[in-house]
Amino acid sequence: MFSIGDFARLGRVSVRMLRHYDALGLLRPARVDQFTGYRYYEAGQLSRLNRLIALKDLGLSLEQVGLILEEKVGPEELYGMLRLRRAELEAQVADDTARLARVEARLRMIETEGIMPVDIVIKRVPAVRLAELSAIAPSYESAEIGPVIQPLYAELTKRLDEAGLAITGPAVAYYEQVSEGVRVHAGAPVNAEQGKTYDFEIVDLTEIEQAATVIHHGPMDNVDATYQLLAQWIEDNDYRSSGVARELYLQYGEGAPETWVTELQEAVTR
Numbered sequence: 004m005f006s007i008g009d010f011a012r013l014g015r016v017s018v019r020m021l022r023h024y025d026a027l028g029l030l031r032p033a034r035v036d037q038f039t040g041y042r043y044y045e046a047g048q049l050s051r052l053n054r055l056i057a058l059k060d061l062g063l064s065l066e067q068v069g070l071i072l073e074e075k076v077g078p079e080e081l082y083g084m085l086r087l088r089r090a091e092l093e094a095q096v097a098d099d100t101a102r103l104a105r106v107e108a109r110l111r112m113i114e115t116e117g118i119m120p121v122d123i124v125i126k127r128v129p130a131v132r133l134a135e136l137s138a139i140a141p142s143y144e145s146a147e148i149g150p151v152i153q154p155l156y157a158e159l160t161k162r163l164d165e166a167g168l169a170i171t172g173p174a175v176a177y178y179e180q181v182s183e184g185v186r187v188h189a190g191a192p193v194n195a196e197q198g199k200t201y202d203f204e205i206v207d208l209t210e211i212e213q214a215a216t217v218i219h220h221g222p223m224d225n226v227d228a229t230y231q232l233l234a235q236w237i238e239d240n241d242y243r244s245s246g247v248a249r250e251l252y253l254q255y256g257e258g259a260p261e262t263w264v265t266e267l268q269e270a271v272t273r
Contacts, residue, residue, distance in 0.1 A: 004033060010044035014052045029055055029069050061088050104224060105146050111228050122218055123236050128211035128249070128268050132197075133175055133190030134163055135204050141184045145224050148187060152176060155189035156256075162203050168193045174252040175208070211247060214268045218253075222260035226267070233267055242271040 024030040032042035140151040172192040179186040219229040247270035254264040
């Protein structure tokens with residue numbers, strides 16, 4: 004047998020924790036000296052300790068752990084509990100990862116404050132006929148736009164193939180503020196007949212007489228910094244936004260995200 008100190012060392016836990024488990028009835032000592040009150044454990048109890056710690060680390064309550072260890076929870080119920088907990092942990096990791104990406108994006112924006120791009124061009128953007136699908140995103144944050152717009156383009160490409168329509172140029176996206184959040188419009192230029200019925204929308208975007216444009220290189224999850232640099236340039240050069248903006252995907256979807264090229268187009272007036 005092992006003293007509580009030795010058992011704690013072998014089990015990689017604290018003596019205090021072993022006393023707590025004893026008080027809760029989760030892991031009783033194999034023997035307690037009736038005169039000294041010293042607790043002693045057997046090597047075989049390390050197996051129960053390992054299971055206890057593993058279940059607790061999964062986020063189960065000690066009450067749930069106790070029921071499992073006493074086999075008051077059947078295998079199917081236990082499997083269901085563990086699958087549910089796994090899903091909760093995966094969702095938490097995904098949420099934390101997304102939050103970290105947003106923090107990193109804001110840090111990049113702070114780092115680039117005052118560093119103005121030199122390739123901003125004022126130009127006319129011609130009218131274009133688009134086939135498009137749309138859906139709602141919670142906000143304009145890139146981390147929330149991306150999961151919405153990417154499936155839209157995948158589905159749009161599939162439907163265009165089924166309709167026998169060819170894409171005639173770079174894809175175009177634009178956004179519309181709605182009460183539920185932001186309506187994301189994912190479009191591709193096509194030679195489609197107006198008035199003909201498809202399982203997607205046919206939209207004619209009007210010409211933008213004057214647009215401030217800038218080329219964004221790389222993935223869209225850090226496009227926010229480029230947008231803010233464009234906004235600063237617009238203000239510094241005595242323009243104002245007219246509220247019409249588009250994204251033209253010059254190179255997108257093929258190759259590594261670092262190779263993607265997007266033109267940001269912001270309608271402006273003096």
